[in-house]
Amino acid sequence: MRVHGWLLFICAVDTLILGLVIWFNTLDEITLISKAWDDVGPLVQTLLQEKFDCCGYLSHMQPMFDPDETCLDALVSSEAIGCRDPIIAFLDEFYKTIFTLLFGVVALDVVMFCFAAMVLEHRKVVRRWKRIDAKNAQTI
Structure with missing residues (x-):
């Protein structure tokens, strides 16, 4: 039972660290997404433009959009929004869900740790x- 308690403690700390890392990444996601947009190349940028119904990163001109079904030409793409805001909104929802679940797991680990401590204390009293x-x- 003591090993179980220590493993719960280690699991809670690891899950808390993972949740905090994801949460800190949300604070800098605009920079991370900007770098990722530059790194992925035109094929993935085209797929993102189609998925989020947008053209270019900040706007259709910054950086220049990749022509596809969503952004046919400069006139059509000038009326479309940039992809940064829809992507950030999608990632915010995804990150919120993930780190909320991780913090929920930490809460469950703490409750289980308390139960393990109560069982150990009860066994000590019974002994x-x-x-x-x-x-x-013996004395009777």
């Missing part, structure tokens, strides 16, 4: 009373 009863049986 104490058994020793007292054994002593009383």
